Amino acid sequence: MTDAAKTPSLADLRAEIDRIDETMHRLLMERSEIIDRLVQVKRTQTEGSAFRPAREASMMRSLVERHHGLLPLDTVESIWRVIIATFTYVQAPYSVHADLSVGEPLMRDSARFHFGFTAPFVPHMGARAVVEAVAASRGDLGLLPAAMVPGSDAWWTALEGVTAPKIIARLPFVERADHPAGLPVFVVSHPIADAAVTEVSTFSVRVAGWSARAAAAVATHAEVLAVADGALDGAALLVSVRGTDGGTVQDVLRQSGASVRSFIPVGSHAAPYRFGMDSAGIARP
Incomplete structure (x- = not known):
């Protein structure tokens, strides 16, 4: 067999790409069918978020550990974040409330990178306004800066009550110097003791x-x-x-x-x- 016979043509390679794309799409649809069955089993209509930070952190760590090749990790992480967040939204629709006191572009980039475009983005000026919005919701999430913003008050005291919203995640899950949405933020929601991860309190x-x-x-x-x-x-x-x-x-x-x-x-x-x-x-x- 000659080298020419061994070397695939451009048409062959493009056909392989089309096959992989179709397989990926079918797998996503299969995933959605499983989520639909999951919702039927759980019947989760109680107050609270479907966001499961412990499981998500584990999934993102596994993603990083197995990743290799030319595809940038940023792209892979973003794709998986959109998949996870969108299927979470399908289980129990939610909005993402964000404190814009660190600047709207930074917070919007963080929200869109980690939660995609399906979940509504609701801007607020001030962390306490975000906490209040989450507290008044059925299962919304709040994004708050994980550091003191000059001129802000001790907003975290609004989380002290037993039934008050709580910090359930710190994003990004994977930290690196060149992260495209590297602003450190806390995610707050109604308390979810059954799904909380307590590596850091x-x-x-x-x-x-x-x-x-x-x-x-x-x-x-x-x-x-x-x-x-x-x-x-x-x-x-x-x-x-x-x-x-x-x-x-x-x-x-x-x-x-x-x-x-x-x-x-x-x-x-x-x-x-x-x-x-x-x-x-x-x-x-």
């Missing part, structure tokens, strides 16, 4: 005597995401801790001279999956 903390010493002490055991001064009973902190136990943070606060007024869990999320580039310029976990 977040706490609303109120302290008196907050100081540089206290900040340095806490930083060795947790991430202080935001500090709002001038609260009625002292500084208000949003603190992120690995696992679910915040006792060590409370201990170091007291040892540093601060007085802990309250230490209330306001949600949890999957630990970020981080990777960078190796010496050959290839993405590595």
Whole structure:
């Protein structure tokens, strides 16, 4: 057999692409049929979101670990995010409420990358307005900046009530320096204890005597995401801790001279999956 006989023609390769495209479409339709059966089994018409952050984080990590080839990871991640978010919407329609205080382009890019164009995008000016909208909804999601925005108040205190919305995810699931929607954001929803992932827990903390010493002490055991001064009973902190136990943070606060007024869990999320580039310029976990 000659080399010419072994080499596929352009027509052959294009036929292969058409076959793969058709197979992908049929698999998506098959997935939708399974989702329809899933809805019938679950009969999930109760208040709450169909968003399942633990499962989604696991799926995205597996996606990164198995990916290789010329197709950019950004494209693959975006496709899967749209598939996941759209089928979640099919199960229980929801809107995405977003705080635009960090700028509309950044927040809109984040919402569209992670939730696609099917779920309605509802803009708000201020994090508390987002929390209020989610609280008043049946199963909507809220996107809030995962860092302090200059001039904003301690919005996370609105998550303190037992039935108040809670942080259920931090996006992006996969963090990298060149991420096209790399703005760190929290996703809040009605409490979903049955589907929550608790690799990282977040706490609303109120302290008196907050100081540089206290900040340095806490930083060795947790991430202080935001500090709002001038609260009625002292500084208000949003603190992120690995696992679910915040006792060590409370201990170091007291040892540093601060007085802990309250230490209330306001949600949890999957630990970020981080990777960078190796010496050959290839993405590595």
